[in-house]
Amino acid sequence: MKSRDHSRTPVRDALRVAKGAALPDPAASPxxxxxxxxxxxxxxxxxxxxxxxxxxxxxxxxxxGRRSVLLVLQGMDTSGKGGTVRHxxxxxxxxxxxxxxxxxxxxxxxxxxxxxxxxxQLPSPGQIGAFDRSHYEDILVPRVQRLxxxxxxxxxxxxxxxxxxxxxxxxxxxxxxxxxxxxEEQLKRLRARLENPAKWWKYSPDDLDARAHWxxxxxxxAEVLRRTSTAHAPWxxxxxxxxxxxxxxxxxxxxxxxTELGPRFPEPAFDVADELAKxxxxxxxx
Amino acid sequence: MKSRDHSRTPVRDALRVAKGAALPDPAASPxxxxxxxxxxxxxxxxxxxxxxxxxxxxxxxxxxGRRSVLLVLQGMDTSGKGGTVRHxxxxxxxxxxxxxxxxxxxxxxxxxxxxxxxxxQLPSPGQIGAFDRSHYEDILVPRVQRLxxxxxxxxxxxxxxxxxxxxxxxxxxxxxxxxxxxxEEQLKRLRARLENPAKWWKYSPDDLDARAHWxxxxxxxAEVLRRTSTAHAPWxxxxxxxxxxxxxxxxxxxxxxxTELGPRFPEPAFDVADELAKxxxxxxxx
Numbered sequence: 203m204k205s206r207d208h209s210r211t212p213v214r215d216a217l218r219v220a221k222g223a224a225l226p227d228p229a230a231s232p233x234x235x236x237x238x239x240x241x242x243x244x245x246x247x248x249x250x251x252x253x254x255x256x257x258x259x260x261x262x263x264x265x266x267g268r269r270s271v272l273l274v275l276q277g278m279d280t281s282g283k284g285g286t287v288r289h290x291x292x293x294x295x296x297x298x299x300x301x302x303x304x305x306x307x308x309x310x311x312x313x314x315x316x317x318x319x320x321x322x323q324l325p326s327p328g329q330i331g332a333f334d335r336s337h338y339e340d341i342l343v344p345r346v347q348r349l350x351x352x353x354x355x356x357x358x359x360x361x362x363x364x365x366x367x368x369x370x371x372x373x374x375x376x377x378x379x380x381x382x383x384x385x386e387e388q389l390k391r392l393r394a395r396l397e398n399p400a401k402w403w404k405y406s407p408d409d410l411d412a413r414a415h416w417x418x419x420x421x422x423x424a425e426v427l428r429r430t431s432t433a434h435a436p437w438x439x440x441x442x443x444x445x446x447x448x449x450x451x452x453x454x455x456x457x458x459x460x461t462e463l464g465p466r467f468p469e470p471a472f473d474v475a476d477e478l479a480k481x482x483x484x485x486x487x488x
Numbered sequence: 489m490k491s492r493d494h495s496r497t498p499v500r501d502a503l504r505v506a507k508g509a510a511l512p513d514p515a516a517s518p519x520x521x522x523x524x525x526x527x528x529x530x531x532x533x534x535x536x537x538x539x540x541x542x543x544x545x546x547x548x549x550x551x552x553g554r555r556s557v558l559l560v561l562q563g564m565d566t567s568g569k570g571g572t573v574r575h576x577x578x579x580x581x582x583x584x585x586x587x588x589x590x591x592x593x594x595x596x597x598x599x600x601x602x603x604x605x606x607x608x609q610l611p612s613p614g615q616i617g618a619f620d621r622s623h624y625e626d627i628l629v630p631r632v633q634r635l636x637x638x639x640x641x642x643x644x645x646x647x648x649x650x651x652x653x654x655x656x657x658x659x660x661x662x663x664x665x666x667x668x669x670x671x672e673e674q675l676k677r678l679r680a681r682l683e684n685p686a687k688w689w690k691y692s693p694d695d696l697d698a699r700a701h702w703x704x705x706x707x708x709x710a711e712v713l714r715r716t717s718t719a720h721a722p723w724x725x726x727x728x729x730x731x732x733x734x735x736x737x738x739x740x741x742x743x744x745x746x747t748e749l750g751p752r753f754p755e756p757a758f759d760v761a762d763e764l765a766k767x768x769x770x771x772x773x774x
Contacts, residue, residue: 261689288581295574296585297620303583334583389771396764402756403547410766470688478682480696485675 211462213454217438219380219431225424228384229443234450241450248453249293255460256330258467260298263328265468268373270325271459273452274333276342277381278419279409280391282442283334286381289449290456291332300325303334316340316358317365325374330456337362338426346418359429366435375459376435379452380423381442385416497748499740503724505666505717511710514670515729520736527736534739535579541746542616544753546584549614551754554659556611557745559738560619562628563667564705565695566677568728569620572667575735576742577618586611589620602626602644603651611660616742623648624712632704645715652721661745662721665738666709667728671702 216233226232235241262269273291275283291299302323311319317337325331341358344350366376383391392409395401412419431437438455442448502519512518521527548555559577561569577585588609597605603623611617627644630636652662669677678695681687698705717723724741728734 258686261686264689284583287583291582292578292580294578296577296582296618297570297573297587297589299582299585299587301583301585332582389767392767393764393771396760396767400544400547400753402760403550403754405756405758405763407758407763410763410770413770467686468689470691472691472693474682474688477691477693477696478679481675481678481682484696484699485679 211458213451214436214438214458217440217451217455219427219437219439221428225382225439226441228382228387228441230441231447232441234454235447238444238446241446245293245450245453248450248457252453252457252460253294255457255465256294256298259330259460259463259465260295260328261467262465263326265471267465267468268327269375269463269465270327270329270331270373271375271377271456271463272325272331272333272369273456274336274338274376274378275381276336276338276379276423277442278383278388278416279412280388280395281381281383282445282448283381284404285445286379286448286452287332287334289445290452291330293453294330298329300329300331301334302331304336304339307340317361320365324369327373331374337365338430341426342419342422345422346412346415359426362430363432363435366430366432370434375463377455377459378431378435378437379455380427380437380439381448382439383442385413387443388413497744499737500722500724500744503726503737503741505713505723505725507714511668511725512727514668514673514727516727517733518727520740521733524730524732527732531579531736531739534736534743538739538743538746539580541743541751542580542584545616545746545749545751546581546614547753548751549612551757553751553754554613555661555749555751556613556615556617556659557661557663557742557749558611558617558619558655559742560622560624560662560664561667562622562624562665562709563728564669564674564702565698566674566681567667567669568731568734569667570690571731572665572734572738573618573620575731576738577616579739580616584615586615586617587620588617590622590625593626603647606651610655613659617660623651624716627712628705628708631708632698632701645712648716649718649721652716652718656720661749663741663745664717664721664723665741666713666723666725667734668725669728671699673729674699 213233235244259269259271275286277283287301291301300323304319304323307316307319320333320337323331323333337358341355341362344355345352369376392405392413395405427437427439440448440451440455499519521530545555545557561572563569573587577587586609590605593602593605606619606623609617609619623644627641627648630641631638655662678691678699681691713723713725726734726737726741
């Protein structure tokens with residue numbers, strides 16, 4: 203295993219959940235650009251690097267490599283999970299992206315272990331998986347909505363940690379991002395959805411019910427971050443009131459993770475000189 | 489069903505396989521821009537329209553709609569199937585894209601009907617599916633490589649037509665694209681792959697074997713285009729020696745198909761005024 207190169211992971215270091223520390227201001231820039239124009243400019247440069255890294259990861263997978271990346275996006279309604287997928291994962295080749303959104307479990311899904319549906323959506327070798335909500339909903343929602351006894355959802359912390367440890371051992375780098383917004387920003391965004399018929403599809407009356415439990419969800423998230431931010435699969439808190447900062451930060455987290463992974467184009471499974479000679483012979487006949 | 493608006497489908501009309509017509513020159517522009525700078529400029533405008541249409545299709549799917557789009561990409565090695573996915577599907581939100589590449593069938597896959605693995609990768613409602621190779625390989629390869637008796641691969645024309653008819657009835661618009669390149673262009677691209685270590689992963693010695701059967705594949709493609717270009721699922725031939733033309737043309741084919749489909753943002757499943765009133769009440773308490 204490569205030793206971590208700290209000089210290359212400043213955003214990971216700055217946004218990683220720290221024991222005992224309060225969450226940052228949702229409108230802050232704890233690291234990186236404080237202005238929109240600068241963030242957008244940097245994003246263009248990140249894009250080139252991210253595309254390169256993703257192509258190498260994909261190629262490594264084609265060549266038999268086992269490694270992959272899983273980006274887990276969590277946050278309150280309107281925190282920008284979908285927008286992050288669009289603006290950050292949208293920077294790279296869709297061939298290498300596997301998106302999975304997890305809604306309220308269906309009756310069929312509820313008859314299985316809560317990780318059953320999640321395992322089916324894991325990225326293949328070479329892929330970047332993006333989870334729009336995830337197995338963390340199975341701790342947060344039963345707790346806040348009082349759907350399960352505390353002993354049951356509490357037992358899931360250990361299950362989730364063991365599951366993610368298994369993923370990491372199998373070659374998946376797990377990047378868990380909590381998109382942190384303020385209740386004021388959520389109110390604005392919910393109103394914007396209701397005022398625009400082209401955004402009605404993003405709105406659900408359940409969003410207001412969840413908002414009524416704002417403090418409960420914040421407490422539930424705080425405990426999730428504390429109990430499941432592990433050395434192998436840390437949580438990152440991204441201030442998400444400003445969309446340009448959120449996109450910049452998640453793109454950087456992905457880039458740093460991929461840089462650390464160091465994907466490599468595979469060795470050829472053929473003799474390059476031989477194939478070039480055959481190609482020349484074919485060319486001469488054309 | 490909406491009647492077709494021909495004024496909006498000039499590229500579909502110009503590139504659709506016509507009975508008895510020869511294939512266009514792989515370096516031609518039968519419709520649209522003849523210069524790279526113009527094509528790239530137009531692509532930027534197409535992007536905005538394609539994003540809008542795709543968002544509406546996705547929203548329609550969330551709202552219970554059944555419709556989807558399936559882009560089938562076929563062509564000789566190096567014809568740009570992967571590049572088209574990257575540059576055309578890469579224009580839209582990855583949330584709504586489902587990519588599936590079909591390689592040489594595995595032993596397990598060969599024990600099933602040839603459509604088995606294809607059905608598992610169909611786009612969900614609201615999605616744009618992209619097939620990088622497809623069920624057409626199961627006609628082309630057995631024919632050219634003489635893996636099956638002619639009666640067997642010939643029987644597949646009818647099966648494929650029935651399968652696609654079923655898809656269209658279920659709400660999927662099927663866009664079949666043959667990326668048409670010249671043997672000279674292929675030679676250049678294969679050489680470029682062999683000369684660049686970062687492209688070795690895209691090369692396989694099988695590519696040269698397939699190239700040795702160039703004429704056989706061209707005949708096989710010609711018959712596929714003739715027998716499976718139907719009113720419900722026509723084939724389009726895209727001259728693909730110039731990547732910028734290929735990307736422009738496929739982006740236009742997708743845009744015209746989506747425009748014809750006319751996806752609609754769903755009606756809200758809630759009372760908008762009620763929800764706004766509740767939101768105001770919540771806001772006042774914050």
